[in-house]
Amino acid sequence: MSEILSFEEFVSKRNEARAVIKDYVIDCYIKKVKEKLLEENPGISQRQLKMKTRQARDSFKDSAKCRELMEAVPLENVSKSLRKAYDTYCEATKKFIAYEKMKKDVVEAIPEQIKDAYPKARLLRRKFILHIGPTNSGKTFAALEKFREAREAVYLAPLRLLALEVYENTNYAGVDCSLLTGEEEAFIEGASHVAETIEMADMNKRYDVAVIDECQMIADEGRGGAWTAAILGLCADEIHICMAPHAEDIVKRLIEYCGDEIVEIDRRERMTPLELDPDNCRFPDIVKPGDALIVFSKRSVINVAAELQGKGIECSMIYGALPYETRKAETERFLNGETKVVVATDAIGMGLNLPIKRVVFLETEKYDGYEMRLLKPEEVQQIAGRAGRKGIYEEGRFTACGGRKFIRQSMKMSPEEIDFARIRFPGFLVAVEGKLSGVMKRWNELETESLFLKTDIDQQIDLCLWLEDHSDDKETIYRLINIPFNEKNEDILFLWKTLALRVATENSIDLTHEIETLAREKKRISGMTDTSQHIQQLEFLYQKYDLVHNFIRLFGKLDTRDANKELLRKKKKEVSDELTAILKKKKLKRRQCSSCGRFLPYNYPYGMCSDCYEEMQARRYNRYYGYYGYGDFEDY
The missing domain is CATH 3.40.50.300 (P-loop containing nucleotide triphosphate hydrolases)
Structure with missing residues (x-):
């Protein structure tokens, strides 16, 4: 289907038009059948009338008589219905043509080789140093020495915790270093170094040295695409990759695929047995x-x-x-x-x-x-x-x-060699005409080069479909669905949707009210007496603050952004301080039997001890079967 038919062509060629004419003929025929039945049987019940007309419809609809009458119907009798069917057909055809064009555009927009999606990196002759070894072998320490010695460098961490650790240690060593994660940022004026979580990597910035840590995560179904993107797209003269031995082969193949050079392989063994x-x-x-x-x-x-x-x-x-x-x-x-x-x-x-x-x-x-x-x-x-x-x-x-x-x-055992790298949805496909959800689904359908498997984007597609009911701004939608948060927590998902709707209507937002609302929530949580619940609710609150930080970073109003960030840092510290104090006191409630109060092992699978359970089962048995037990018939 490459073009829309004219009305005349639609009437003569399309099944939808034939269906409209057929419905008209059947309706006329059934109307006459009803009139005849009522005339011949004035006392006929509604039930009998429906049954007989149904029988008449079934026998008539596929008959030669029906087809004959369809050919004789004047089009003016069904013109209104035909016009309505034609409008529906035109709308559906336009959507189909647009979808087919989008599918073609997605294929054409993707380079024949994924590496060419990073043209700036392809202009460089990058040198790679591989640091390979098990845990406690000092591989990351060696790479970080080169990081600190460089004129301008980036460290890419798998966890916020590691990015913060490198940020603190680098500054302590006298090298100015900024921090950038999805949840926190600390920019030091004039800093030439930055420690980031790997998803925050800037593929357009030029560095002398880059360090990619824990590269065996390149096969991770959810996050592995960030490691692949870093290897394919980082613009750095010298790139240090730290990894476990079972990631060596795939990393080497990726570097060879990019046309870059491995200048050194630093193999390490554990420093203690x-x-x-x-x-x-x-x-x-x-x-x-x-x-x-x-x-x-x-x-x-x-x-x-x-x-x-x-x-x-x-x-x-x-x-x-x-x-x-x-x-x-x-x-x-x-x-x-x-x-x-x-x-x-x-x-x-x-x-x-x-x-x-x-x-x-x-x-x-x-x-x-x-x-x-x-x-x-x-x-x-x-x-x-x-x-x-x-x-x-x-x-x-x-x-x-x-x-x-x-x-x-x-x-x-030797871990299985990693034989593929994950790739994530390419941001440049946002420019393809059509709904973003459709583009993402089409991307998911396409086969990749043998080196790669796609990351799981099902959750992003679901969020995208929801947002498309409220906004047509694909760039904004794409930024929103890439905000990391715990979507399995209903309260946090609700907060994301609330803030996303505000962004969809206002573009940039002031989040002072949200921060103050969460602060009031903390007062309620602080009054909890159950320690485990207290800990859990404070953790969820901290995750909400992290989510709000991302919205401030990406969509905060310029005139309130800095004030919002400062207020948020203060509120987050209050939560973490309260959590730290609770854990230090360790007034944790041990697991107990719900019946007798006896302490249960941490991994006991039930809420009641075995003795109480057996006693409960015995009481149930006696209640229902006691009168018919063998003891009742001893004298017989």
Whole structure:
């Protein structure tokens, strides 16, 4: 379908026109049938009338008589209905033609090779230095030395925590360094260095040196596209890539694909040996000073910490949802010996340098956002590798409470080589004519070069479809759907939608009212008596502040932006300070049986102890079956 038919052509060729004429003929025929039935049977019921007319319609609609009458119908009798059908056809055809053009435009807009989407980088002859090694091998330290020595440099981190750490350490070393993450920014006047989360990378700025950290994340389904984009598009003369060994092959292939040069491969081994702890493991009896107890959910972290608290063991808590300041405070308590043990999720496995003597896996399964699954060998090795920091311990140890054999085998296995790099939706496709959601869907349908797989953009498409009901500004929609936030939390999703609607109507917004509203929410949260709920609500509040920061950064009014940022920093600090104080007090409630109050292990799968459950089942049995038990018939 390449053009719209004229009205005359529509009437003679299209099935929609034939359907209009057929409906007219059937309606006329049924009208006469009804009149005849009522004339011959004045007392006929409505039910009988409907049944007989239905039978008449079914036998007539496909008959030769019907077709004959259709040919004889004067068009003026159905002109109004035909015009309406023609208008519907024209509207649908225009949409179809536009969609087909959009599909063609998407294909034409994408370069034959993805690397050519970064033309500035293609003009350079970039030199790559690969730092390859396991955890605790010093690979990132070596790259950061080159970062600090450079005239102008960028460090790209997988986590805000690492970007902040590099920002602080670089400034402490006397090199002015700015910070830029989705949630925080600190610009130092005249700074020649910047530490960023990798999604914030600027592909148009020229650097002498760039450092890309934890590049094995290039295969991550949600975020891997940011690492691929950095390798393909960073405009830097010298690029240092830090990665685990199983990412070496794909990174080399990408560099070769770009036509750039690998000038050095810095292979490193662990700086201290890592051994399986020979002692049997039974929590909480086995806990020793210097242990890192690993679980894979915030709930488990809190439950384990509560159980340790009940045993009189002071511990630090580290997991992904904690604000940076709180996580830093918990880390420092462990560093200075105020706590002897750290309870953490796999957030500990990436970049946190702690004096851990032994890593103890209390769990061997994690929810990865899609399903509950066993840990992968590379995940086990990354986490276990945190034990035995050089200069503090001569060796590191690892063990597990349950799944010990699995952990031991995982440590011996070689992780599967990464054989593809993720690519994200290219921003330049926003310029393609048509709805952004349609362009994104078309992008998702296209096949990629063999080196690549696409990142998951289903959530972005859903948000895009919702926004398109409120705005036609594709650039604004694209910026909005790329704001990171916890879309699984209904309150945070509602806040995003509220602010997105304001942006759609006002373009730039003042968020003073939203910040003050969240401050009032904090007063309510501060009155909570349940410690676990108190912690969770403060974390959600901090995430809302992070979301508001992104809106200020991208859409804040110029005359209020700086004041909003300053007010927001103050409010975020109040939340993190309150969280830090709560965790320091450790007034955590241990899990208890809902019936007898007996303490339950942190990982007990039920809310009632086995004794109470059996007693409850016995009472139920006696209530329903007691009169018919064998005891009632002993004398017979």
